[in-house]
Each structure stands twice: as structure tokens, then as C-alpha cells.
Amino acid sequence: MPEVQIRVxxxxxxxxxxxxxxxxxxxxxxxxxxxxxxxxGCEHGVCGACSVLLxxxxxxxxxxxxxxxxxxxxxxxxxxxxxxxxxxxxxAAFREHHGLQCGFCxxxxxxxxxxxxxxxxxxxxxxxxxxxSGNLCRCTGYQGIIExxxxxxxxxAEHTRTAGT
Amino acid sequence: MKPAAFDYHVPSTAAEAVSLLAELGEDAKAIAGGxxxxxxxxxxxxxxxxxxxxxxxxxxxxxxxxxxxxxxxxGTTQAAIERDAEVASAVPLLARATPLIGHFxxxxxxxxxxxxxxxxxxxxxxxxxxxxxxxxxxxxPRGARTVPAGEFFHGIYSTALEADELLTGIDIPVWDGRCGxxxxxxxxxxxxFAIAGAAVAVQVDGDGxxxxxxxxxxGLGSTPLRAVKAEAAxxxxxxxxxxxxxxxxxxxxxxxxVPSDLHASADYRKHVGAVIVARSWQRxxxxxxxx
Numbered sequence: 114m115p116e117v118q119i120r121v122x123x124x125x126x127x128x129x130x131x132x133x134x135x136x137x138x139x140x141x142x143x144x145x146x147x148x149x150x151x152x153x154g155c156e157h158g159v160c161g162a163c164s165v166l167l168x169x170x171x172x173x174x175x176x177x178x179x180x181x182x183x184x185x186x187x188x189x190x191x192x193x194x195x196x197x198x199x200x201x202x203x204x205a206a207f208r209e210h211h212g213l214q215c216g217f218c219x220x221x222x223x224x225x226x227x228x229x230x231x232x233x234x235x236x237x238x239x240x241x242x243x244x245x246s247g248n249l250c251r252c253t254g255y256q257g258i259i260e261x262x263x264x265x266x267x268x269x270a271e272h273t274r275t276a277g278t
Numbered sequence: 279m280k281p282a283a284f285d286y287h288v289p290s291t292a293a294e295a296v297s298l299l300a301e302l303g304e305d306a307k308a309i310a311g312g313x314x315x316x317x318x319x320x321x322x323x324x325x326x327x328x329x330x331x332x333x334x335x336x337x338x339x340x341x342x343x344x345x346x347x348x349x350x351x352x353g354t355t356q357a358a359i360e361r362d363a364e365v366a367s368a369v370p371l372l373a374r375a376t377p378l379i380g381h382f383x384x385x386x387x388x389x390x391x392x393x394x395x396x397x398x399x400x401x402x403x404x405x406x407x408x409x410x411x412x413x414x415x416x417x418x419p420r421g422a423r424t425v426p427a428g429e430f431f432h433g434i435y436s437t438a439l440e441a442d443e444l445l446t447g448i449d450i451p452v453w454d455g456r457c458g459x460x461x462x463x464x465x466x467x468x469x470x471f472a473i474a475g476a477a478v479a480v481q482v483d484g485d486g487x488x489x490x491x492x493x494x495x496x497g498l499g500s501t502p503l504r505a506v507k508a509e510a511a512x513x514x515x516x517x518x519x520x521x522x523x524x525x526x527x528x529x530x531x532x533x534x535x536v537p538s539d540l541h542a543s544a545d546y547r548k549h550v551g552a553v554i555v556a557r558s559w560q561r562x563x564x565x566x567x568x569x
Contacts, residue, residue: 114283134286134329137316156279157317161383170357170386176316177387180286181309181331225383246468247381 119183123148124192132179139163139174141182142189150190150220154249161248164221165189171228190220193227203227203265212261214252222248226262236266281319284326290334292417292446300419300442302328308444310353311387313380314396338391338446343368347452352391352415352445360385368452371410371459371479375402378461381469391445394430397437397501399537400471402461404431404502407448409477409494415447422446431501453490457481458565460558463496464550466541472497473542474551476505476529478562480517486567488512488520493529493559498536498551505529505555517567522560526552 116131123146130145139156142148142165154160156175163174166188193201200208203226213219222245229244230236236244241262250258287302289295299306305327309315318324332338338353341362348368350359359365359376366373379385379393379402393403394414407414407427414425419442430438439445463475474497481490491512493505508529512520530552536544 114285117286133283135281135283135319137280140280157320158313158384161381164383167386171383172387173383175320176313176384178286178312178316178329180288181312181333229382243377243468244382247383 117180117183119180121179121182121184122186124188130179134178134180136179137175138165138167138177138179138182138187141179142174142187145179148189148191152217152220154217159249160218160221161225162218162221164224164248166224166228169228171225188224190223193223201227202268203230203261206261206265206268207258210261210264211257212253213250213257218248218250218252222250222258226265230262230266234266236262238263241266279320281316282322282325284319285328287328287330288334289330289332290336292335292338292444293419295330295332295335296418296442296444298328298330299444302330304441306330306441308332308395310389310392311355312392313384313388314392314398332444341365343452344449347449349447349449350390351447352394353389354391356380356385356388356390356393357382359390369410369450371406371461371477372403372450374459375406375461375477378402378463378472378475384469390448394448395437395439395445397431397435398471399431399434399499399501400473400475400497401502402463402472402475402477402496405475405477405494405496406461407450407494408502408504409479409492410450410453411492412451413449414445415449416443417446418443424449428504434500453479453481455481455489456483456566456569457490458562458567458569460561460565462554462558462561464554474498474547474554476551476555476558478555478558480512480559480562480566482517482563482566486516486518488515488517493525493555495529495533495551495555498530498533498547500535500537503533505532507532508555517563520559520563522556522563523552525559526554526556529555 152162154162339351412427461477463472477494479492483489495503538544
């Protein structure tokens with residue numbers, strides 16, 4: 114099974130690697146790039162913990178092979194905060210509104226919500242709930258997360274900055 | 279949860295893709311968005327020697343209004359279909375079915391061709407395709423052919439596609455006149471595959487009589503189904519006089535081999551199916567008669 118060379122941009126940094134085709138993008142990010150903020154829960158597309166931005170769109174990194182991402186730009190949760198470490202509006206809202214407890218699912222939520230608010234800057238509560246439906250959280254009961262998204266949506270000028278590639 | 283090893287191929291034309299599929303045989307499969315195939319590989323429900331990735335294949339993406347129909351390239355993502363104004367106006371049933379597919383992260387990768395070729399009987403696009411008599415364009419090294427949606431689905435995850443055939447596009451008739459469209463489904467959680475669902479297209483004439491009707495059922499058999507008897511029963515009748523519950527009951531009456539699993543028994547599925555057909559019929563008729 115020949116390995117394949119890929120070149121990707123991860124959080125603005127070019128990466129070249131030779132990978133086996135069966136390596137998922139999630140495992141590539143964690144093991145080759147040592148970006149362990151992308152978490153793996155179910156590894157078959159149900160839980161959403163591994164969500165990353167692929168060319169700006171939120172996807173499940175466990176359902177993309179690294180070879181399929183060749184030439185793409187990827188943003189992981191490590192690329193969401195500002196370079197100086199200042200939390201993005203979505204991250205800050207999660208902290209302020211108890212949008213997390215154990216934190217395992219949080220990277221997936223933060224990445225998904227960042228893309229969701231970029232595309233839906235003024236969401237209704239129903240849209241927020243629908244937008245969150247692809248990410249599972251076993252601690253919070255979701256109410257804090259919904260409040261965090263609502264709060265982050267009220268700061269539209271800021272989150273567009275971090276939602277770009 | 280790690281897929282077994284496979285060889286990876288990235289053709290740049292559809293012709294190259296089908297010649298690869300022909301050469302590699304049964305151990306090869308085409309991958310587009312991979313939102314159904316990758317989970318199957320991860321769970322090792324599928325083990326393949328070769329994957330032929332379609333991401334560089336040109337001419338398989340896009341949405342085009344044609345004479346009397348809307349053509350959609352098989353590699354077009356569900357997200358692109360969801361936000362396309364042409365789809366919303368020309369084939370509202372497809373537009374309304376799309377948000378019911380998985381979650382937005384899935385729709386960013388998943389394609390219409392992948393959904394049809396994967397042929398999950400509880401999926402939305404196959405039911406829409408049969409309800410609207412879509413035509414599926416298929417390519418192989420032997421040339422191109424067109425398969426009517428009604429003949430495309432053969433069984434669970436099984437279609438008319440041969441091992442060396444590729445679904446390249448789908449052509450969906452555009453209905454005109456006084457039409458209404460509705461799709462409803464019942465799933466235990468948002469984004470789950472439905473326990474039962476129905477896609478209804480109806481057209482009424484100047485007197486309010488049903489002049490055209492397509493009812494696609496999902497989750498109620500080993501393939502998406504067409505409720506042929508229920509359609510025949512309403513054709514020519516004044517839409518306002520048809521009792522929605524009768525449409526639902528007729529649609530369920532002829533079903534054989536309704537799935538029964540831990541989510542729902544066959545009887546429960548039929549019960550849900552009858553209610554869902556009735557509701558979508560009602561919504562579709564309301565839209566048609568208001569038009």
C-alpha cells in the first residue's frame with residue numbers, strides 16, 4: 114500500500130508529509146502535526162469532537178482522509194484564538210456562559226460554532242439548536258452552550274475575524 | 279475504528295476514473311465526500327483494496343437549468359445544493375430535503391451522487407429522486423447510459439451501478455403549473471436517519487383536481503419506494519376532497535418487507551409512515567392550491 118505525499122496549510126503554516134492513505138485527517142493533525150486540540154470521540158462521524166475547518170468549511174476530520182486534504186487549508190482549534198493567545202469571541206463566550214465542563218467536546222463545538230456564526234451572523238434560537246445538533250456534549254446539557262452561541266452572535270464584527278482561513 | 283489499508287487513486291477525468299474502476303474490479307470503490315463510506319470503512323463494514331477519489335474529476339460538479347429539467351453534477355455537495363437559489367425555485371422538494379440530511383458539517387462534504395449511489399433506503403435524496411422520476415447519468419468504459427430513478431435502487435446499499443460504473447450526474451424534471459412539494463420525516467434525534475419519511479409532489483389543474491402526483495417513501499423498505507397505489511388513487515380527484523389519512527393508509531397498505539429493528543418494529547414504522555405521508559400530502563396540497 115504505497116504512501117502518498119501531501120502538502121497542506123495548517124493554521125497558516127505549510128506542512129508536507131508522506132502518509133498512508135488510510136490515515137484520517139484527524140490522526141494526521143494529532144500525530145503528525147502534534148496538534149492534539151482536535152479530539153477524537155467516536156471516529157465514525159457521530160460526535161463532532163474532531164471538527165476542523167477545511168478550506169473554511171466545518172467538517173469532521175475523522176471522515177476525511179489526510180490524502181483527500183492535499184492542497185487544502187486547515188484550521189484547527191489551535192488556530193482559532195489570536196496569535197497572542199487571546200480567546201476568540203466564541204471561545205470567550207463559552208468560558209463566560211459555562212459552555213463547557215470536562216472540555217472534551219469543546220474544540221469541536223468551538224470550530225463548528227465559529228463557522229456557523231460566520232455563515233449565520235444573526236441566528237434564531239432554532240437555527241442555533243440546529244447548528245449545534247452535529248456536536249455531542251455529555252456534561253453540560255447544552256443550555257450553557259446555546260447561551261454562549263447567542264452571546265457570541267451578539268458580537269458579529271469580532272467573530273468574522275477568526276472565522277476566516 | 280481505523281480503516282484497513284487501501285491504495286489511493288486520484289484520476290482527473292471521469293473516463294480515467296471508470297477505467298480505473300474497471301481495471302481494479304470489485305475490490306475498488308469510488309469515493310466522493312465519503313460521509314457514508316468512511317464510517318463504513320472505519321467500522322470495517324466495508325474493506326476495500328482501492329479507493330478512487332473523485333475530487334479532481336472535472337465536469338462532475340455544478341447545477342444547471344436545462345430545458346424542462348435541472349441537472350446537478352454528482353459531485354455537487356449537499357451544502358451547495360442547500361444554498362442554491364436555482365434548486366430552491368426549480369426543484370423545491372430537493373431544496374427542502376437537503377437540511378434533513380445529517381448535520382451541516384456532513385453536508386459540507388457529502389454529495390448528491392454519493393447519497394444516491396450509497397442507496398441507504400432511509401436517506402432523503404433517493405426518495406426525492408424516485409418521487410420526481412429523476413434520471414441518473416452513468417458512465418463506464420462502455421459508454422454513457424441513463425437510468426430512471428425507479429430502476430436504480432435494487433436493495434440495501436445496492437443499485438443498478440456495475441463495479442466499473444460511475445454516477446456522473448442527475449437530471450430532475452422541473453414541474454410547472456400549480457404545484458406543491460413537501461418532505462417530512464420522523465427521526466429520534468435531529469440528523470439521524472429517519473424511522474419513516476415521505477416526499478410528496480403534487481400538481482393540480484384549474485379545477486383543483488390532482489393532475490400529477492409523486493410520493494416517495496424512505497425508511498419503509500429495502501429501497502426508497504414509490505407509493506404507486508396511493509398516487510393512482512388521488513389522480514383526477516379534487517385535491518380538497520381527498521382525506522389525507524386515506525393517502526397515508528393506502529401508501530402503507532401495499533408495503534412488503536418493512537424494516538424492523540431496535541429503533542422501530544415494522545408495525546410502528548408503518549404507523550409513523552401513514553401519519554407522515556398524510557402530513558406531507560396535506561402540506562403539498564395546501565401549497566399547490568394556494569399557488
